[in-house]
Amino acid sequence: MGVNLSSLTEPKTVELSELEGKTVAIDAYNTIYQFLSIIRQPDGQPLCDRTGRVTSHLSGLLYRTANLITSGIEPCFVFDGKPHPLKMAILAERKERREKAADEWEEAIEEGDIKKAFSKAQQTSKMTPEIRESSRELISYLGLPMVDAPSDGEGQAAYMCSKGDVWAAASQDFDSLLFGAPTLVRNMTITGRRKVPGKDQYKDVRTEVIDSKEFLESLEITKEQLVDICILMGTDFNPGIPGIGPKKGLKLIKDHGDLEHVISSKSYDIPLYQDVRDIFLKSKYTDDYSTTSSEIQRDKIIGMLEGYDFSKERIEGTLDRIDVARKNNRSKKSQRSLDAWF
DNA sequence: CTTTTTTA
DNA sequence: TAAAAAAGG
Numbered sequence: 152m153g154v155n156l157s158s159l160t161e162p163k164t165v166e167l168s169e170l171e172g173k174t175v176a177i178d179a180y181n182t183i184y185q186f187l188s189i190i191r192q193p194d195g196q197p198l199c200d201r202t203g204r205v206t207s208h209l210s211g212l213l214y215r216t217a218n219l220i221t222s223g224i225e226p227c228f229v230f231d232g233k234p235h236p237l238k239m240a241i242l243a244e245r246k247e248r249r250e251k252a253a254d255e256w257e258e259a260i261e262e263g264d265i266k267k268a269f270s271k272a273q274q275t276s277k278m279t280p281e282i283r284e285s286s287r288e289l290i291s292y293l294g295l296p297m298v299d300a301p302s303d304g305e306g307q308a309a310y311m312c313s314k315g316d317v318w319a320a321a322s323q324d325f326d327s328l329l330f331g332a333p334t335l336v337r338n339m340t341i342t343g344r345r346k347v348p349g350k351d352q353y354k355d356v357r358t359e360v361i362d363s364k365e366f367l368e369s370l371e372i373t374k375e376q377l378v379d380i381c382i383l384m385g386t387d388f389n390p391g392i393p394g395i396g397p398k399k400g401l402k403l404i405k406d407h408g409d410l411e412h413v414i415s416s417k418s419y420d421i422p423l424y425q426d427v428r429d430i431f432l433k434s435k436y437t438d439d440y441s442t443t444s445s446e447i448q449r450d451k452i453i454g455m456l457e458g459y460d461f462s463k464e465r466i467e468g469t470l471d472r473i474d475v476a477r478k479n480n481r482s483k484k485s486q487r488s489l490d491a492w493f
Numbered sequence: 494c495t496t497t498t499t500t501a
Numbered sequence: 502t503a504a505a506a507a508a509g510g
Contacts, residue, residue, distance in 0.1 A: 190494050190509085198510045206510050207494085214495045342494065460510050465496080499506070 153181075153305075153324025154381045159397045160366060162359035167341060170318075170358075171223030172480075174442050175336060176298070176308035178322035179228040180278060183286050185323065186211030187276040193265055195256055195272025200460040208282055209459060212289055213452075217469045218341045221476040227296045227317060227442045230287070231304040235430055237388040237423065249275050285459075292451040293473075298440040306330040306434030316442050319360070326387070328363050329378050329431040335361040370401060378431045379410040383419075388427045392419055447473060 190207035191197050197207040219226050234242065252274035259268035290297055300307030308320035309330035319334035320327035327335050337359040344355060367374060380400040385391020395403070407413045410424055449470055456466050 186494065188494095192508085198508095200510055204510095210496095210509065211494055218495080340494070456510095462509080465509080469496095495509085497506105497508070499504105501502105501504080 152387075153322070153326045154329065154384060154386055156325040156328070156381075156397055159370060159401060160359075160361055161369070162337070162361055164357035165360055167218070167222040167224070167339070167358055170336070170339075172225075173318040174225040174227060174316070175219075175319050175321045175339065176227050176229050176311050176317040176442075177339075178304050178308060178320065178324070178327070179230045179286065179290075179297075180304055181322045181324060182215075182228075183208045183212070183282065184276060184278060186215075187278070187282065188273045191269065191272055193269060194260060195269045197272075200458075204285075204459065205279075205282060206459045206461070208286055209289055209456065209461075212286060213456070213461075213466075213469060215340065216290075216293055216295065217473050217476075219339070220473050220480070223476070223480050224339075225442070225444060226321075227298060227311075228290050229298045229300055229304040229308045229311070230283075232300045232302050235302055235388060237426060237430065240390075241387050249277055288455060289452065292448040292455060294445040294447045296440070296442050296444060298442075299437070301435045301437050303330070303430070303434060305332075306431075307436050308332060309434070310436035311440070311442070316440075325361075326431075328361070328366065329374075329381055329386075330434050331363075331374060331432070333363050335363070337361070372401070372405065375428075375432065376404050376409065378428055379413075380404045381431075382410060382421065382424050382427050383413065386427060386431075388430055389421065389423065392421070447477070449474075 186208045187197065187205070190211050197205045198210055200206055216226060252271045256268055256271035256275060259271055287297060298307060298311070305320065305322060305324065305326040308317070308322070309327045309332035311317045312320050312327070312332040312334060319336045320332040321336040321339045323337055325335065338356050339358055340356065342356065363374070367377060372380070380397070382389055383392055383395045383400040383403060384397060403413045404410070407416055410421070413419065414421060447470070452470060453463065453466055457463055
């Protein structure tokens with residue numbers, strides 16, 4: 152599920168309101184997957200309509216997006232395109248993991264172990280074509296821009312950020328940094344508390360901003376070296392060396408300079424490492440996109456979500472909040488451009 | 494996850 | 502009034 156570099160970062164935490172007026176490229180797959188994983192009943196059952204269609208992602212998208220708009224943030228959803236051939240191995244691995252977890256979920260229910268059931272159920276989360284299409288339908292009715300990446304969505308988001316078309320790439324993964332995004336936002340949520348997996352503990356979850364330049368300077372490495380560290384750790388495109396995480400990877404690359412020297416010094420076998428480097432450093436992207444939002448289609452949203460058994464009262468309340476926020480945002484935006492003019 | 498309801 | 506618990510679909 153992407154590289155995890157959290158142990159190497161000292162993230163700057165911000166309030167959502169501090170991101171007012173900023174356009175953010177959201178990793179759609181990452182966000183939807185998170186909703187599918189977390190929005191569940193205590194026994195692990197996802198939210199569903201009366202016909203059994205999963206609705207967890209629609210609930211998450213509606214309420215989270217409403218909050219982002221309320222904070223004056225302009226979301227732009229970036230969807231993954233065709234996966235790189237080197238990603239097939241991890242996709243197959245994930246499929247196997249999902250199938251195993253489905254069996255273990257059932258077992259846990261039989262044993263009456265609710266905690267275990269929830270955790271196993273989370274691991275069964277799968278992005279189906281129905282979930283992808285219903286997400287796109289809702290996002291389009293919300294009037295929010297969508298971008299179709301030629302390949303990896305994080306690569307596309309990074310490109311858009313480099314160009315300055317968006318202020319940051321938003322994802323829980325750090326991959327957009329490897330793809331060259333100047334700014335990454337994590338935990339772009341309203342909730343301040345999240346359960347620690349497997350434990351009865353909670354920790355504060357704050358929105359984090361990671362500036363790529365500052366991050367690399369603090370570690371005293373280049374972007375190319377960061378990619379090499381992650382190849383040692385393992386990415387979605389290669390398995391990595393067992394036992395090497397961020398700390399050891401950083402030390403090895405700093406001691407030897409680059410992956411070639413680490414490989415020859417330690418006799419590691421990392422086939423196709425140059426291809427993995429190219430995925431991140433020469434990623435595919437498209438210029439065929441827009442980041443501007445259009446009018447919200449209120450009736451379409453109500454019609455759609457009522458069909459998924461959402462309460463009309465709740466939908467309307469949320470849409471009212473969005474309307475108020477959109478009006479405020481527009482007047483503030485025109486005020487900002489007026490100020491800039493004079 | 495986010496909202497709503499219940500509890501202290 | 503705020504924190505905890507439950508519900509949402």
